[in-house]
Amino acid sequence: MRKKITGTFTVMAVILFITFIAYTSQIFIIWPHITASTSLVQSICILAPLNLLIIMVYVHYLLTCFTHPGSVPSRYAYVEVKKSTHTPRFCKTCNNYKPPRTHHCSVCDQCVLKMDHHCPWVNNCVGYFNYCHFIRFIVCVDITSIYIFALLCCRLNDIVQHHLHPAPPEIIFLTLNLMGLVVAIIGVGILTCYHIYCITTNTTTIEGWEKGRSLTIKGMGRIQHVKAPYDQGIYENIATVLGKYPFFWLLPIPMRGNGLDFPIKVGNSLHATSSTTQLNRPVSVETFCQSLSLKVHLYLMLPL
Numbered sequence: 001m002r003k004k005i006t007g008t009f010t011v012m013a014v015i016l017f018i019t020f021i022a023y024t025s026q027i028f029i030i031w032p033h034i035t036a037s038t039s040l041v042q043s044i045c046i047l048a049p050l051n052l053l054i055i056m057v058y059v060h061y062l063l064t065c066f067t068h069p070g071s072v073p074s075r076y077a078y079v080e081v082k083k084s085t086h087t088p089r090f091c092k093t094c095n096n097y098k099p100p101r102t103h104h105c106s107v108c109d110q111c112v113l114k115m116d117h118h119c120p121w122v123n124n125c126v127g128y129f130n131y132c133h134f135i136r137f138i139v140c141v142d143i144t145s146i147y148i149f150a151l152l153c154c155r156l157n158d159i160v161q162h163h164l165h166p167a168p169p170e171i172i173f174l175t176l177n178l179m180g181l182v183v184a185i186i187g188v189g190i191l192t193c194y195h196i197y198c199i200t201t202n203t204t205t206i207e208g209w210e211k212g213r214s215l216t217i218k219g220m221g222r223i224q225h226v227k228a229p230y231d232q233g234i235y236e237n238i239a240t241v242l243g244k245y246p247f248f249w250l251l252p253i254p255m256r257g258n259g260l261d262f263p264i265k266v267g268n269s270l271h272a273t274s275s276t277t278q279l280n281r282p283v284s285v286e287t288f289c290q291s292l293s294l295k296v297h298l299y300l301m302l303p304l
Contacts (some may be wrong), residue, residue: 003107007123011065014121018061021180022054025148028173033155046151053144059252060137061122069127070113070259072096099260101230103206113259116204128259132241135199136250138192141184149181202230202237229264 026047034043076097089098094111098104103115105125114128126134152174159166166174198208211228231237240257242249 007120010120011123014061015058017180018054018057021148021177021184022057022144024173025152025177026050028170029155029177030148030151032170033158034151050144050147050151053140053147056140056250056252057137057144060133060140063133063252064119064126064130064137065122065124067124067130067133067254069115069125069131070129072099072102072111072113073260076260100262101204101207114204114262115206116198117206128257129255132255133252135195135241136252138188138195140250141188142192145181145184145188149178149185152178152181199241200234200237201228202232202240203228230262232263232265 030047031043034046038046072091072094074096076099089102090096091098091104091111093104093109096111098111099113101114102111104111105115105118107118108125112125112127114131116126116131116134118125119134122134124130156174156178158164194205198204203211207228232240238249241255243253
């Protein structure tokens with residue numbers, strides 16, 4: 001109950017922050033400035049795209065919050081086995097088998113399909129069915145923040161160059177909003193860059209962590225390089241999440257598929273042994289992070 005209440009307040013705080021930045025900037029700074037220096041048509045041409053972006057931020061945020069990330073069907077029959085124990089991947093907490101790329105979230109207390117991470121800012125897990133909305137949300141936040149920041153900087157430049165003395169409310173909101181936008185652009189911008197990397201390589205945050213551990217051990221010469229098995233190429237990787245048509249990538253289109261199985265690119269399959277016969281034989285779908293975890297486990301068992 002406590003987590004639920006905290007999560008609700010977090011979502012409300014995010015919405016209030018977005019609303020504060022978006023509309024105090026327009027009401028107290030942007031609108032008075034552009035209407036005094038441009039025509040009505042020009043003002044509309046500046047503000048209409050901005051408000052469309054703001055609406056998209058709200059829509060994608062709410063979809064990320066309230067779209068279920070995907071859970072494992074009851075009595076899911078899964079024949080794939082873990083290489084470490086040669087037993088099916090099974091969640092003892094949920095008492096159910098786990099499909100590829102599925103992980104148990106201790107906060108949501110359930111197994112999440114293609115789990116990326118649990119995000120407290122949306123009070124939800126980011127998984128198979130809402131990852132597309134999450135990506136669109138952070139991208140729209142970046143674009144909108146830069147748009148507003150540019151307009152506020154234009155106003156600040158006008159004040160400095162012409163030695164103007166704006167009203168106190170404008171000074172207060174200009175200062176607060178510029179500070180808030182800098183934090184948003186840097187923070188969300190870094191997050192966006194990382195997830196652009198994830199979506200273009202078809203890896204999740206969890207798989208990225210496991211890959212990092214694998215590369216560290218690989219540098220010690222203990223294991224061979226492992227390619228991400230789900231990497232289909234940049235365009236195909238993006239298309240699996242946002243759709244085939246780039247023009248529609250930022251539209252709130254729901255995710256397709258079931259989140260239970262994923263195609264593997266020929267040549268990127270993970271293998272159980274290093275023999276020539278095994279390396280040329282494709283194996284069943286297995287999660288990238290599970291394979292890397294196995295390699296970490298094997299390394300720890302090796303004598304130093």
